[in-house]
Amino acid sequence: MAEASLSSALAAVIRRDLLLALRRKSDVLTTLFFFVIVVSLFPLGIGPEMAMLRQIAPGVLWVAALLATMLSLPRLFAADHADGTLEQMALSAVPLGVLVTGKILAHWLLSGLPLALLAPVLGLQFDLPADALGVMVLALLIGTPVLSLIGAVGAGLTLGVRGGGVLVSLLVLPLYVPVLIFGAGAVESHIGGLGATAHLSLLAAFLALAAFFGPWATTVALRIALE
């Protein structure tokens, strides 16, 4: 067998996960519909005043994005764990960290990216101005990879544990809070005229930290689960 380079292994894992998702679209679509429905419920529950809706829009969109990401976390490793693929990955010559990074990237392409692309349409429901929608998309594009990276650690830790789906929310949601604060804060401060740069820079800093430590911690968690 020819020795596979790390980048080709990474690409192969991403391609495989995307193909698997394409073959079974319902998983991905459920998450997106969940996002749309949760966001659409808020105006019904709170009332249709536009001023109020404009104010709560960033927070509502972000909380819904957090919950939607959480919903998709269990399927990140569960199927591969069940059919033994994960063990083969751990045994393969390619470092597990690289394969895990590929899986996290694929998870983001399937959950984070569509959420960010859907957000402007939902933001229109809340009467957000066009430039605020732009900031919203940008914040989601920087923030949702952090959600996938942190979530992967939680998914790895709860792999094969009884009640894992509920447990993952307890483990992961507290760690999501900074992303929520600065993600929603970026849009709010843009609307308030303060500019979103500071918040976006902090989000990018979180992304850098999570990109460095996330795959590593996930790999450790998976090795513990596979023992």
Place this chain on the structure above:
Amino acid sequence: MNNRLINWFKFASPQTFYPLAGKMIPWFWALTAVFGIAGLYIGFFVAPTDAQQGEGYRIIFIHVPASWMSMFIYLVMAFWAALGLGFNTRLSGMMASALAPTGALMAFLSLWTGALWGKPMWGTWWVWDARLTSELILFFLYLGFIALQSAIDDARRADKAGAVLALVGVVNIPIIYFSVKWWNTLHQGASVSLTRSPSMAQTMLWGMLLMALAFWMYSIAVSLTRVRAIILERERHAGWVEELTEIKQP
């Protein structure tokens, strides 16, 4: 081999640590009582009434030590977790899981006393202030740690999984600690600083420090008691456990 090196690692095994912990616990309880009584006496009878906050400020004698302990215990827990993960020592994992409930208690106590203090002073039980929120997250992290450990039946896997979680969550500690500096929200600034002279009356400071020591001793005593219970539970098949006088059937 160097004699001193052996002594360092001697108590890393549950078998040698168990009797040592048993001998230390009464001392830590005694120190808890001494520091606690002295701290409470100074706090309630000696310390003057605060010029702005009246008698209500006296809750800081519980609130501040509890908040300190809640953060410090998490750091200690993460330290033991890292040690357990790195060196594969059994006792470190047991220490981490013995510390978690006390840490959760301290975080809860800090939030609760904060709310009791906030109602008369700020006019509200709760605000979404940066420090309050991050302390609440710390409480959730403790709960997550305990929940994860109790969800995994295999003790070794539970230790390791908890260790990873504890290390991931440790980023929250500096956020809590610096939150009053980074965000100028409702919570007042730090009461005590190492770099400048204290802004409060000497007796208040003494009362608070004595209470902090009392909380410290209490946490050690309780954690050691709990770790003894964990050791007994996990090592119940080992021969040395059956030799213990408190276990041996008459």
